[in-house]
Amino acid sequence: DIVMTQTPLSSPVTLGQPASISCRSSQSLVHSDGNTYLSWLQQRPGQPPRLLIYKISNRFSGVPDRFSGSGAGTDFTLKISRVEAEDVGIYFCMQATQFPITFGQGTRLEIK
């Protein structure tokens, strides 16, 4: 199974400041079709997960442009350019390149 490792597990951030979350996979996420199926999900308190970013860097419909994704192979990053109060929650990376689909442990974003 592909193991997804996120760092940090907790990130206290000041409003208006940037935040960055790293996700590393135990093996390459490049699929045989050439795509890299790495997504980022946001889970606000008491809510189901919500898709933010897919295929490394594609922002999903309705997602603010302060969210961006980057990376390749086994190393990926989610960045928030200026954190807002509504960004509080847990962020998960997820790989769908290979079954079983696996998730990172989650990074809790909180406001300082």
Added chain:
Amino acid sequence: EVQLVESGGGLVQPGGSLRLSCAASGFTFSFYEMNWVRQAPGKGLEWVSYISSSGGTIYYADSVKGRFTISRDNAKNSLYLQMNSLRAEDTAIYYCAREHSKVFDPWGQGTLVTVSS
């Protein structure tokens, strides 16, 4: 509006069974692959099972293989998860999620399954 609504959760004794349902609306259900993902209280996300649009291809996590069965009824726009031989470690919120080209969106609100005596 695209919507997924799970139901069927509840309290069940260890060794018991439960059948979860996921009602889809707002899109052509038969066109999409579907998944079940669970989240134990205060924990992370764990993928449980996948079913192709036709139902012809199915995958399970090792932790549920042989105990859970995923199925769908495209005529009823519904996804199911039959859970047998339930264990305490199966206690979780169970989400259904629509998949398109290995992208999961949307997710339902989830249904809570509690396995306890």
